[in-house]
Amino acid sequence: MESAGIFAVVANWNGGEENLECLRSLVAQELPEERIVFVDNGSSDGSLALVRARHPRLRVIENASNLGFGEAANQGARLALELGARAVFFVNNDVVAPPGTLAQLAAALEARPTAGIVGPRVLYKSDPSRVWCAGGELTWRENLSTLRGHLEPDGPTWRESRAVDYVPGCALLARRALLERIGMFDAEYFAYMEDVDLCLRARRAGFEVWLVGDAAVEHATSAATGGGYNPRRKYMMGVNSIWFLRRHARAGEWLRFFVFDVLSLPLLWIAGLFRGRGKAVLAKGLGILDGLRGKRVTAEAIRAGAGWLW
Numbered sequence: 224m225e226s227a228g229i230f231a232v233v234a235n236w237n238g239g240e241e242n243l244e245c246l247r248s249l250v251a252q253e254l255p256e257e258r259i260v261f262v263d264n265g266s267s268d269g270s271l272a273l274v275r276a277r278h279p280r281l282r283v284i285e286n287a288s289n290l291g292f293g294e295a296a297n298q299g300a301r302l303a304l305e306l307g308a309r310a311v312f313f314v315n316n317d318v319v320a321p322p323g324t325l326a327q328l329a330a331a332l333e334a335r336p337t338a339g340i341v342g343p344r345v346l347y348k349s350d351p352s353r354v355w356c357a358g359g360e361l362t363w364r365e366n367l368s369t370l371r372g373h374l375e376p377d378g379p380t381w382r383e384s385r386a387v388d389y390v391p392g393c394a395l396l397a398r399r400a401l402l403e404r405i406g407m408f409d410a411e412y413f414a415y416m417e418d419v420d421l422c423l424r425a426r427r428a429g430f431e432v433w434l435v436g437d438a439a440v441e442h443a444t445s446a447a448t449g450g451g452y453n454p455r456r457k458y459m460m461g462v463n464s465i466w467f468l469r470r471h472a473r474a475g476e477w478l479r480f481f482v483f484d485v486l487s488l489p490l491l492w493i494a495g496l497f498r499g500r501g502k503a504v505l506a507k508g509l510g511i512l513d514g515l516r517g518k519r520v521t522a523e524a525i526r527a528g529a530g531w532l533w
Contacts, residue, residue, distance in 0.1 A: 226252065226329045228309030229396070232299030235271070236264040236289050238316040241443065242274050245316045246281070252325040256280035258308075260299035264289040282306075289522040291413035296392070300407055308399060315393035317443035319348060327438040328396045331384070339401030339430030340422055342390025343438035344372070344381050351441055352377055358387030358434035361419065363476040364483035367464050368419055371434075382436040389432055392418030394440045401430055409470075413520035415456070416463035423471060452495075454506035454532045455525045461510020462520050485511060506532045 231249050235242055242261075249259055261281045263271040265288040275283065284298050300311045310332060312325060324343060331341045344357040354377050356370035368389070372381040392408070395418060405424045408417040422432045464484070468477055485508075492504040509532065523529060 226254065226325050228307075229254070229312055229325060229329060230258045230260060230303035230306065230308040230310075231312040231314055231325075232260045232262065232296055232303060233314050233316050234262045234264060234292050234295035234299065235266055235274070235316045236295075237266045237268040238270050239268055240270075240273070241317045242270055243277055244319055245314065246274065246278055248319045248321070249314065249325075250278075251322045252320060254325060257282065258303075258306075260284065260302050262286070262295040262299045264291070264295050291410060291520070291522070292392070293408035293412050293414070293417040294410035297407040297410055300397075300402060304399060304402065310399055311397050311402065313392055313395045313397065315442065317348070318345075318393050318440050320394065320440045324438050324440060325396075328435055331433060331435040331438075332396060332398060335431060335433055337429075337431045338433045339398050339425045339428075340390060340395060341433045341435050342395045343435050343440050344377075345391060345394060345442045346377060346439050348441040348443045351439075354381050355442055355444055356391060357381035357436065358385070358432075359389045359391065359419070361388040361423065363472065363479045365487070366460060366484065367416075367467060367480060377439075383434075384436040385434055386431050387434045388426070389419045389422030390434060392421075393442050395421075397421075398430075401425055401428075404428060411519060412463045412466065413459065413522075415459045415520075416467050420467060420470070452500045452503040454502045457503045457507040458510040458513075458530075458532070459520045459525065461507040461512075462514040462518060463510075465511055465514025466519070502532050506530075 256278050257280055259281050262284040264286050296313050303311050328341050345355040347353050347355050354372035354375050357372040359368050359370050361368045405428050409420050488508050495501040495504045
């Protein structure tokens with residue numbers, strides 16, 4: 224598949240100048256601005272105006288409020304497909320793709336007709352010698368999944384191309400036929416787990432999910448929500464883990480999650496008190512409880528000051 228048939232979709236919520244670095248890297252892929260869809264989720268930091276000034280030919284979708292990553296990405300993908308995209312490259316606005324990355328991904332998608340989704344290995348932007356992930360594995364245990372190679376030194380092990388359970392939505396190239404057959408991201412997740420959900424649905428529909436190990440991008444990792452052990456991020460992970468289980472899990476997988484994730488929370492909280500992570504662990508527990516009570520992640524729920532934990 225030639226990169227000429229690919230559109231990129233970038234979702235933004237108060238991304239500041241990181242948007243510009245991301246967009247420069249996409250243009251460096253020989254991707255015309257007209258094939259980049261920039262979706263702004265009601266940003267209040269002036270980032271949309273900055274992007275418009277620097278990249279006036281982008282296709283822009285402007286939302287009045289924060290609709291979440293999933294819906295924003297879907298809006299961009301729907302427009303891309305309307306304009307004839309053969310594949311859609313979903314890119315986080317804190318990701319930088321070195322020149323040639325998109326061509327590598329496109330070549331891998333072309334070479335594997337059974338693949339519906341491909342993605343590169345992802346390195347830390349702050350330390351590109353270390354791996355953030357080389358695809359992911361669905362374990363049904365802590366956080367339901369694990370990032371392959373997380374925090375490991377980059378090296379040959381992580382540069383091997385192979386089938387994986389999922390690739391993260393921060394840099395994910397999806398074939399048009401896949402999106403038309405199974406749909407796009409489940410916007411009900413708002414943020415987190417929608418990429419794992421999409422890849423699981425793809426695999427269950429008979430498509431491969433493929434890590435292109437010789438391609439790499441650099442990622443600032445969850446910049447919009449504070450990253451790492453941030454209480455808001457952990458709350459969203461807790462809520463969405465339950466909804467993922469509701470949709471996909473069998474009894475044994477529910478049991479595995481509760482044994483390895485839920486029952487470990489008291490010990491994690493005690494340990495977290497000495498590492499400044501106590502609130503994040505409590506937020507994870509609250510998220511699991513809210514998910515069980517049927518609540519969903521919303522922009523209002525995760526607004527700064529909306530809860531006593533953030």
